[in-house]
Amino acid sequence: MIEKDNALIAGILADAEAKAQNIISKAKDEAELIGKDGVKEAESALEAEERTCRFRLQQLELKEESAKRSIDRLAELRNMDSSYSLIMAEVDRRIAAMVKDGSIRKALVEWTVEAAIGLDRRKAVVSSSKDARVDETMLQEAAAIIKERTGAEIDLCLDEKLCSELGVVVSSEDGKVSYDNLLSVRKRRYLKDIRKIVQEENARQNSR
Numbered sequence: 473m474i475e476k477d478n479a480l481i482a483g484i485l486a487d488a489e490a491k492a493q494n495i496i497s498k499a500k501d502e503a504e505l506i507g508k509d510g511v512k513e514a515e516s517a518l519e520a521e522e523r524t525c526r527f528r529l530q531q532l533e534l535k536e537e538s539a540k541r542s543i544d545r546l547a548e549l550r551n552m553d554s555s556y557s558l559i560m561a562e563v564d565r566r567i568a569a570m571v572k573d574g575s576i577r578k579a580l581v582e583w584t585v586e587a588a589i590g591l592d593r594r595k596a597v598v599s600s601s602k603d604a605r606v607d608e609t610m611l612q613e614a615a616a617i618i619k620e621r622t623g624a625e626i627d628l629c630l631d632e633k634l635c636s637e638l639g640v641v642v643s644s645e646d647g648k649v650s651y652d653n654l655l656s657v658r659k660r661r662y663l664k665d666i667r668k669i670v671q672e673e674n675a676r677q678n679s680r
Contacts, residue, residue: 555670556666556667556670559666559670560659560666563659567638567655571603571604571638576604576638577610580600580604580606580610580639580640581606581610581613581614581617582617583639583640583653583658584598584606584610584611584614584628584640584642584653585614585617585618585621586651586653587640587641587642587651587652587653588614588618588626588628588642588651589618589621589622590642590651591642591643591644591649591650591651593626593644593645593649594624594625594626594627595626595627595628595629595644595645596626596627596628596629596642596643596644596645597628597629597630597631597642597643597644597645597647598611598614598628598629598630598631598640598641598642599630599631599633599634599635599640599641599642599643600634600635600639600640600641601634601635601636601637601638601639602634603638604638605634606630606640607630608630611628611629611630614628615627615628628642631643635654637654637655637656638654638655639652639653639654639655639656639657639658640653640654641653641654
């Protein structure tokens with residue numbers, strides 16, 4: 473009886489030990505698997521952080537390039553504005569010299585022709601400034617040029633009212649329509665062309 477009991481106990485102990493070994497083995501396997509998963513998770517987290525850092529770096533580089541382009545563009549615009557101002561100052565200086573020496577006369581005749589053709593009236597009134605007046609002889613010259621260029625005969629007469637600045641204003645007899653050819657208006661009219669010339673010249677200078 474005692475031997476049977478001892479054998480039973482021995483069997484129970486052996487079975488328990490076997491189960492314990494099995495549990496230990498599974499625990500080790502799970503621990504190893506968990507360890508591997510932990511390493512994988514850490515590697516994944518590191519890769520994600522690296523991707524984030526690379527993305528942020530790329531964004532910073534793009535912002536830096538954009539800021540540099542903005543600074544270069546601002547400098548270019550300032551240079552263009554400065555060049556444009558110099559050109560306009562030179563235009564004013566040359567016009568003033570033409571007024572002083574009387575050579576502005578030819579320009580005023582041409583501006584009158586341009587304005588009269590633009591107005592497109594058989595009769596028109598021409599106003600000019602006190603510093604550079606248009607006279608009857610100049611009106612006759614303008615009418616002859618218009619006849620030669622367009623074939624139209626236009627009767628031009630002087631307006632008693634003077635312009636506030638250099639140039640001419642050609643109006644219909646009733647004063648309802650007019651063609652403004654004052655110097656300031658002409659400069660604004662050619663503003664786009666002048667700026668284009670300045671821009672092309674600056675680009676040429678920068679490409680050297």
